[in-house]
Amino acid sequence: MASPSVPRWLLGSLALQNLGRRKARTSLLVLAVAISGAIAFAGVVMMRSIEASITVGFSRLGADLMVVAQDALANITAALLVVEPTDQTLDANLLAQARIAGIGRAASQRIFRSEQSGFGGHAESVDLIGFDPERDFTIQPWISERLNRPMQPGDAILGAARDLPLGSEIALYGRPFRVYAKLGRTGVGTHERGVFMATSSLLALAPGIRERTGQTPPMLEPDKVSGFLIELAPGATELQARFALLSHLSGIKAVSAGSLLTGIRQGLTALLGGVLALVSMMFASTAVMVSVLFSAIVAERRNEIGLLKAIGARRAQIVGLLLIEAIGVTSAGGAIGVALGALLLRLFEHSLVYYLTQMGIPFLWLDRTNMVFIAAACVFGAALIGAVGALAPAWRVSRQDAYDLIRGEG
Amino acid sequence: MLSCRGVGRTYQTDRGPVDAVRRIDLEAPDGRFVAVIGRSGSGKSTLMAMIGGLIRPTIGSILIDGVDIWALDDNAMARFRNRRIGYVFQFASLLPTLRAIDNVALPALLDRRHAAAEAYDRAAQLLADVELGTHLDAYPSEMSAGEQRRAVIARALINDPILLLADEPTSDLDEQTEREIMALFLSVNRERGTTLMLVTHNLALASEAEQVVQIADGAIVP
Known part of the structure; x- marks a missing residue:
């Protein structure tokens, strides 16, 4: 008898395989999160860069x-x-x-x-x-x-x-x-x-x-x-x-200079606040969308989840499995979104920023550390969207009797 | 020892409550082969699901090996199902994205009592025992219905359960495969001493059981 190959993370790979079963749906979800991530990343970096340009300029x-x-x-x-x-x-x-x-x-x-x-x-x-x-x-x-x-x-x-x-x-x-x-x-x-x-x-x-x-x-x-x-x-x-x-x-x-800076910074802060509010609303709506989608995914897989419960999966494992799926797909969306956002920023650089520079208004990009931090925050935010969006359906299904799930009831 | 004491299950429907199982008392000593027979809708599967810890009775208690299983909390119940009960459903119940060996090893991996390598070695042995030693890496879609059912039996045995529940496990199989699967169940019951409770329509199969429980309209027919 051949020695069996042992996968390291069976539940994790099971979650990812589940995503692969519905490639079109998974891709659309990734795309939706990626668009949100791109807007969030590019928006925050631009606003922070504008703020930094003025702040640095004034302070100098x-x-x-x-x-x-x-x-x-x-x-x-x-x-x-x-x-x-x-x-x-x-x-x-x-x-x-x-x-x-x-x-x-x-x-x-x-x-x-x-x-x-x-x-x-x-x-x-x-x-x-x-x-x-x-x-x-x-x-x-x-x-x-x-x-x-x-x-x-x-x-x-x-x-x-x-x-x-x-x-x-x-x-x-x-x-x-x-x-x-x-x-x-x-x-x-x-x-x-x-x-x-x-x-x-x-x-x-x-x-x-x-x-x-x-x-x-x-x-x-x-x-x-x-x-x-x-x-x-x-x-x-x-x-x-x-x-x-x-x-x-x-x-x-x-x-x-301080009060001037404060005035302009307040204006920028309001603008940045608006951008952040918009980004937050976009994230919230994406979380709702993820929640609705995962409710459908859970409904579709009731039999399978019931089966997992029947063979001894604990509630935390059921919730974990679904959260891994959700976090996996939204994190991927977030990472792609950051890449798209970086492309957007390149476009800005070649259009708006170039125009501003030509006008004699130099634009100081945010430093690399802060950009990486914002990128990480965007990916983390996307992962959070997945976790928050999938939590309620995962929690609900984990509470149901295995038999009802297997029979498609409840 | 399996003991059901006044076990009942009532479903709430739009047309009012429906008693699927009515206060059943049932005893089965360790190692016994119990056949549960009855017409469709008689309550056999619901009784089996309550014994298997899959659905909570609305009344009564179920003791397996002295443990009142429905008095356990969620986690303890999951652990009990995982370690002490093997369940074979009447439908193909392998996870489609996992290989045969992953499916069989899964209950052991969920339990985390054993290292993954150990679980996989045991899963490979069980698959060999059910004559699927050459199908370790096969996906369910690559296996016949009979092979899938044998893999499910191997999965049910991975944690050495004291109780093996099979809910019409051969209903969708041809006669030859049905005989092979039943032979497998009987060997598990006789060689491992595992208590076997089998829901079936097949009276010929039931005749091989040491104890036959007939259910009609949610109650045991005396």
Whole structure:
């Protein structure tokens, strides 16, 4: 007599074989879960990536507060954080005169957006950002590569999205500039495609701009700035500094990066919450579908389950067998869904993200660890759907008498 | 020792309660061959299912080897069915996705008292005993009705039960195969000393039993 081959997991393989008996139904169930999984994975990764892009971008700016003209708040907050220039300006010596307590460092910035600089493509919108290299603490920390010498007048620093070599020459309004340095990816809007230079260099462009546009932009007046980025003194709180600023200065608004971030994050959180709610509802409906399907599967296999009970299968084993089937099929669906979701993300990358990048809005993908975590969560969620969906029918059938099951009653 | 004391089963139907089995008292000592005969719908199979722990009596108690089986909880009842009772149904009752040897080994694997290799060795021996030694890897669809029935008998014996219940096990078989299967049952009863309770319409088969119980309208005919 030949020695019999012994399968390692007979009940587990029995469950998987049962799935193989109805290939079309199993495939449809896998597909349904895969679609849910793909939407969940791609949706959550996209939302988290958007959130991360903005969060990282903001945090890298390094300022605790921003002082801007009161009327220009909306624009200038965007201007200084996501670079949306504004015509509203402040006096350049505003903070120096006021001597506000709680302020450690204050760096002025002038931001001028132009379509006629002659730099980049035809009529390309370019943000020209002037800063004081001696006082700046938000731009230079992001230099990723530079020429091996100190910054000089006539030097320009390019955003990460500008693909020009160090030392090359560019022309702005006919004036030559040397590419002195390039910034790393900040994730902050048009900063990525901005051209940064010393204030004196930006102001030197005023005649050329006036010549082409017929006027001098207000932020290029020597005594005007677009706003100030402020770093708090050690021990000072944001609230104290804002209170001091608002009580000493009129016509300004003090915007904290934190509150801005909070506002945007709240918006994103609401959006993310919506996405998560949608994903949860989708998961719930999939669980209901799995439950209905497994009720049908159980009804179809009553005889077989009754037989298993008759030969001594315990209730836990019956429930376990059905749960293994359900978890197996939905986990497979979840894994396929993650793969589909990854494909969806690739599509996003080649369409929406590419478009955003072209617009000067860089997109920072979530890091690999978090993506793997979300993928694992999606597969786990899919497995959970299978378990939750099959539990009730499995539990019900496990309670029935074997004889009723075999005879198809009850 | 099998002992049924006032065992009855009532089904609730839309037209009111129906007594399938009415307060049956039955005793069978260990190793006995008991034939249960009666017309279709007389309650034979329901009685057998109650003795086999497959359906709960609405009244009375059943003792097997001194154990009041319906006083056991779910798990203990499952264990009792698994270890002490072998059941052969009137239909082909092998799991279609498993090989013959998997089907036979399954009750032993569910019990987990023995290692899988041990269960499979025993299953192979039992299949050889019922002349299916060359069909270990065959799937039910690859076996004849008689072979399937012999495999079911091998499965019923895998855990050395003290009680073997067979509910019209040859009703769908030809005469020759029926004789072979009955010979197998008798050898199990005589050589292993397993108590055999057989539900049958075949009076010739019943005549070989040591005890014949005739049931009509849910009650034993005196």
